[in-house]
Amino acid sequence: MTEQQQSNTPQQVGVGLVGFGTVGTGVWETIQKNGELITGRSNHQFQINIVKAAVRDISKKRIDDAPAELFTADWNDVVNDNSVDIVVELIGGTTTAFDIVAAALKLGKTVVTGNKALLAERGAELFALSQQHNAAIHFEAAVAGGIPIIKAVQDSYVGNDIESMVGIINGTSNYILERMTTAGLAYPEALKEAQELGYAEADPTLDVNGWDAAHKAILLATLAYGSVIDPEEVYVRGIERVTSTDIEFAKNLGYNVKLLSVVHKHEDGKVELRTQPSFIPKSHILSSVNGVFNAVAVKGDASGDALFYGRGAGKEPTASSVVADIVDAAHTISSRAPHRGFLPYSDESNVKKIEDTTTPYYVRFDVTDRPGVVAEIAQILANDGVGISGTHSPVDPENPDKEFVDMVFLLHTCPFGKLKATLKKVLALDSVNSEPVVFRIENL
Amino acid sequence: MTEQQQSNTPQQVGVGLVGFGTVGTGVWETIQKNGELITGRSNHQFQINIVKAAVRDISKKRIDDAPAELFTADWNDVVNDNSVDIVVELIGGTTTAFDIVAAALKLGKTVVTGNKALLAERGAELFALSQQHNAAIHFEAAVAGGIPIIKAVQDSYVGNDIESMVGIINGTSNYILERMTTAGLAYPEALKEAQELGYAEADPTLDVNGWDAAHKAILLATLAYGSVIDPEEVYVRGIERVTSTDIEFAKNLGYNVKLLSVVHKHEDGKVELRTQPSFIPKSHILSSVNGVFNAVAVKGDASGDALFYGRGAGKEPTASSVVADIVDAAHTISSRAPHRGFLPYSDESNVKKIEDTTTPYYVRFDVTDRPGVVAEIAQILANDGVGISGTHSPVDPENPDKEFVDMVFLLHTCPFGKLKATLKKVLALDSVNSEPVVFRIENL
Numbered sequence: 064m065t066e067q068q069q070s071n072t073p074q075q076v077g078v079g080l081v082g083f084g085t086v087g088t089g090v091w092e093t094i095q096k097n098g099e100l101i102t103g104r105s106n107h108q109f110q111i112n113i114v115k116a117a118v119r120d121i122s123k124k125r126i127d128d129a130p131a132e133l134f135t136a137d138w139n140d141v142v143n144d145n146s147v148d149i150v151v152e153l154i155g156g157t158t159t160a161f162d163i164v165a166a167a168l169k170l171g172k173t174v175v176t177g178n179k180a181l182l183a184e185r186g187a188e189l190f191a192l193s194q195q196h197n198a199a200i201h202f203e204a205a206v207a208g209g210i211p212i213i214k215a216v217q218d219s220y221v222g223n224d225i226e227s228m229v230g231i232i233n234g235t236s237n238y239i240l241e242r243m244t245t246a247g248l249a250y251p252e253a254l255k256e257a258q259e260l261g262y263a264e265a266d267p268t269l270d271v272n273g274w275d276a277a278h279k280a281i282l283l284a285t286l287a288y289g290s291v292i293d294p295e296e297v298y299v300r301g302i303e304r305v306t307s308t309d310i311e312f313a314k315n316l317g318y319n320v321k322l323l324s325v326v327h328k329h330e331d332g333k334v335e336l337r338t339q340p341s342f343i344p345k346s347h348i349l350s351s352v353n354g355v356f357n358a359v360a361v362k363g364d365a366s367g368d369a370l371f372y373g374r375g376a377g378k379e380p381t382a383s384s385v386v387a388d389i390v391d392a393a394h395t396i397s398s399r400a401p402h403r404g405f406l407p408y409s410d411e412s413n414v415k416k417i418e419d420t421t422t423p424y425y426v427r428f429d430v431t432d433r434p435g436v437v438a439e440i441a442q443i444l445a446n447d448g449v450g451i452s453g454t455h456s457p458v459d460p461e462n463p464d465k466e467f468v469d470m471v472f473l474l475h476t477c478p479f480g481k482l483k484a485t486l487k488k489v490l491a492l493d494s495v496n497s498e499p500v501v502f503r504i505e506n507l
Numbered sequence: 508m509t510e511q512q513q514s515n516t517p518q519q520v521g522v523g524l525v526g527f528g529t530v531g532t533g534v535w536e537t538i539q540k541n542g543e544l545i546t547g548r549s550n551h552q553f554q555i556n557i558v559k560a561a562v563r564d565i566s567k568k569r570i571d572d573a574p575a576e577l578f579t580a581d582w583n584d585v586v587n588d589n590s591v592d593i594v595v596e597l598i599g600g601t602t603t604a605f606d607i608v609a610a611a612l613k614l615g616k617t618v619v620t621g622n623k624a625l626l627a628e629r630g631a632e633l634f635a636l637s638q639q640h641n642a643a644i645h646f647e648a649a650v651a652g653g654i655p656i657i658k659a660v661q662d663s664y665v666g667n668d669i670e671s672m673v674g675i676i677n678g679t680s681n682y683i684l685e686r687m688t689t690a691g692l693a694y695p696e697a698l699k700e701a702q703e704l705g706y707a708e709a710d711p712t713l714d715v716n717g718w719d720a721a722h723k724a725i726l727l728a729t730l731a732y733g734s735v736i737d738p739e740e741v742y743v744r745g746i747e748r749v750t751s752t753d754i755e756f757a758k759n760l761g762y763n764v765k766l767l768s769v770v771h772k773h774e775d776g777k778v779e780l781r782t783q784p785s786f787i788p789k790s791h792i793l794s795s796v797n798g799v800f801n802a803v804a805v806k807g808d809a810s811g812d813a814l815f816y817g818r819g820a821g822k823e824p825t826a827s828s829v830v831a832d833i834v835d836a837a838h839t840i841s842s843r844a845p846h847r848g849f850l851p852y853s854d855e856s857n858v859k860k861i862e863d864t865t866t867p868y869y870v871r872f873d874v875t876d877r878p879g880v881v882a883e884i885a886q887i888l889a890n891d892g893v894g895i896s897g898t899h900s901p902v903d904p905e906n907p908d909k910e911f912v913d914m915v916f917l918l919h920t921c922p923f924g925k926l927k928a929t930l931k932k933v934l935a936l937d938s939v940n941s942e943p944v945v946f947r948i949e950n951l
Contacts (some may be wrong), residue, residue, distance in 0.1 A: 091668075093666050093809050094666075096668075096808075097667065103667055103733060103852035103853070104661075104665055104733065104852055106845075106852065108845060115618065158609065164586045171694070179844060184936055193521070195742060203663070209575060209610065209809070209810040209811055210813055211658075211659050211663030211664075214655075214658065214662065214663050215655050215658075215659075217548075218658065218834070219655030219658050219827075219831045220539050220648070220655075220827065220831070221545055221548055222538075222541055222545060222827055222830030222833075222834065223537075223541065223827055223833055224541055224544065257637040288546060289849065297823075348816075358527070362821070363653075363827060364540075364541075365537050365541075365573065365824065365826055365827035365830070366653040366817065366818070366824050366827040367653055367817065367818040367821070367823060367824050368815060368817060368818065368827075369625065369653060369654055369815070369817030369818070370814070370815075370817065371815060371816075372792075372809065372814040373811065373812060373813030374810070374811040374812065377811070378941075379808070379809040380809065380810050380811050381812060382666075382805060383663075383664065383666055383667055383809035383810040384663070384810075386665070386666030386668060386809070387664070387665055388661060389666075390662070390665045390666065391662065394845075394847060395844065398844035398845050399844075400838075400839065400844030401550075401842050403838060403840075406550050408547035408550065409547070410547055439531060471759040476546060
């Protein structure tokens with residue numbers, strides 16, 4: 064940048080991309096298409112130029128209007144380029160991506176990234192570098208694709224003590240669970256379909272094991288409460304072991320099964336932070352979030368209840384968020400103002416132990432049908448003070464004497480630790496054949 | 508502000524309130540409660556202090572912890588106070604409020620306001636002052652209370668060409684229509700109930716005549732397309748003449764009636780901008796927005812479809828948005844950076860003539876039942892090329908020979924101007940007793 068602040072010529076802000084795949088291409092196209100509009104909207108304060116892009120295979124033809132000299136195979140060429148003010152990391156992972164982001168921050172350059180795993184796993188190191196070198200990290204694209212939930216929590220709700228954020232923030236899992244629910248598919252079939260449609264990666268591990276959503280929930284909690292959170296403290300279960308049996312029972316009981324991330328600050332200051340497939344009442348708005356859409360419900364002490372809904376992934380929506388971050392950064396860079404990237408402001412992460420969190424539950428036992436089995440299980444629950452609010456073991460109308468194997472209890476709210484201890488005792492019964500299946504019933 | 512930029516002591520940013528009613532009290536309470544949190548979240552860059560407040564009756568006791576010297580009866584004392592960096596206008600209206608905002612801008616002070624009427628009616632003058640005196644106007648609270656839709660459109664979707672924004676943005680009307688729909692109340696009863704519950708003002712004119720929503724839609728369009736819009740160019744109809752008959756017919760046909768604001772940029776660059784009670788399919792998510800809640804669906808060329816939902820009014824939600832604006836302003840004030848308030852960036856408002864806008868329609872005729880009446884109406888529609896997609900004139904099952912009076916036609920998409928001309932011809936028929944009732948059926 065050579066222009067003086069407040070001059071009439073827009074200042075040139077240089078952007079370097081590391082990674083030029085789907086999202087990188089989307090960022091390039093968006094800037095090409097709407098760049099003039101963006102300059103106008105900045106009151107002609109700046110103009111954004113993509114000046115360098117690092118790619119794995121430099122010989123691959125990517126996009127027609129991108130000049131050959133834009134590309135390099137070495138990310139250092141991007142980070143070290145003097146005309147690059149903003150480094151956009153789009154390669155994913157937590158190793159090379161870490162090196163790139165760290166190198167950029169050490170040079171005082173702004174970083175824009177959509178890498179939730181990187182920030183959730185190694186945020187402590189990176190935010191420390193951000194603080195030390197006075198260089199911002201922006202990460203709107205890391206949570207819920209095109210939904211501006213990061214800016215909402217960081218800026219729009221800055222005056223709020225955030226009570227809770229509850230979200231469906233993994234589109235792949237949401238698509239799979241929806242297909243299991245509406246089309247009656249088994250998990251492997253639904254996963255295969257999602258892969259064929261491009262909604263799931265060839266290696267879908269982080270999506271279906273819950274960690275992609277958990278990383279996003281960690282970032283939301285970090286924004287809302289100001290502290291870096293150790294992923295080890297967070298409870299995460301994925302959808303891999305959800306069966307059609309439980310999906311069907313959920314429907315009969317008036318619920319949908321959704322992979323839900325819950326961030327909830329309790330009155331004692333402790334933060335409940337968990338991701339798992341949960342039962343959500345069909346009547347609740349989150350139950351209607353289908354396909355690859357995402358939604359986050361936010362409750363602040365002043366703002367009250369709000370919901371943000373939109374596309375959680377994809378080339379253009381993610382590019383939209385990356386570009387918003389680039390523009391945000393360009394404002395402070397072009398005016399030499401202190402950056403407005405997030406920095407932790409609290410040392411205390413204070414995550415509530417999962418054993419101490421409470422909800423009602425759905426528990427399904429695989430039992431051998433013989434006289435007394437219901438009484439035995441009910442007695443163990445009663446002895447431990449775990450209340451039963453309902454049961455569900457439907458009978459085949461044409462064969463009422465058929466042996467039942469699935470016995471479902473709906474249990475009143477109790478601490479998860481207490482439930483686990485009680486279920487251990489139930490599992491010791493001869494007539495209980497395997498580990499009980501537990502779903503939380505969410506109180507939304 | 509006397510501190511140097513980047514020092515360790517937070518800079519003191521002074522806020523003056525003009526108006527200390529419901530929202531003003533909410534702003535005071537929010538800053539008292541969460542002020543330290545806000546300072547922490549700013550990385551200790553600034554501290555916000557409410558230093559002056561103008562009220563109508565200075566003798567009235569307002570709030571326990573507010574010192575008497577805070578208050579003045581003269582708004583000039585607030586605007587001219589040297590320690591006031593940000594003037595928050597909360598009195599409403601377009602006359603004194605205009606003077607206050609103009610005076611503040613002329614002094615180079617930042618203005619925060621939730622006054623949609625002021626900005627929609629007199630935005631041209633005020634944005635010119637904002638530009639001239641390099642002083643920002645922030646107005647998150649002007650649209651949809653606690654929902655951060657202004658920041659979303661202005662900042663988060665800055666890289667998007669915005670295709671459409673469709674919203675339920677007047678909670679009073681939405682409450683009244685919902686009660687007419689679910690409880691079968693007539694309009695006057697539903698309005699009375701809304702007033703008793705505090706959801707409608709003693710003078711509900713601007714809410715029920717559609718102008719409150721229209722003002723908000725004008726502001727959204729101004730943000731999205733960069734130009735000030737003349738309210739005269741905008742089509743506005745309220746809910747005052749919605750009858751139980753049409754609500755009931757809508758339900759039978761699979762729709763809900765909602766006061767809908769539509770902003771839609773067409774491929775020819777013209778912007779459709781209208782507010783009216785419309786038919787919305789029951790299955791659409793906007794149909795589920797009930798009570799005093801607001802929702803805005805935004806579609807950008809990159810972001811795709813998104814929906815923002817939350818509390819559209821009320822003390823705390825509105826205060827939450829005012830505080831977010833104050834904090835936004837405090838960032839640029841404390842860093843002496845160019846402000847980030849909205850400024851128009853296009854001279855061309857380019858509003859599409861309402862006659863040229865197209866949707867399908869519901870039209871109800873009040874007719875005298877005699878042989879030939881259906882044929883006569885249908886023939887006029889046919890002659891003008893207005894297609895009929897359905898009819899609805901239910902018969903009393905116990906009295907099938909009863910004279911019908913309400914004849915409903917569902918009409919295929921056509922320009923509104925063409926429809927009006929055709930309906931004029933229908934009205935000339937002897938057997939048609941009064942002006943036909945028209946609702947748009949929204950293609951969402």
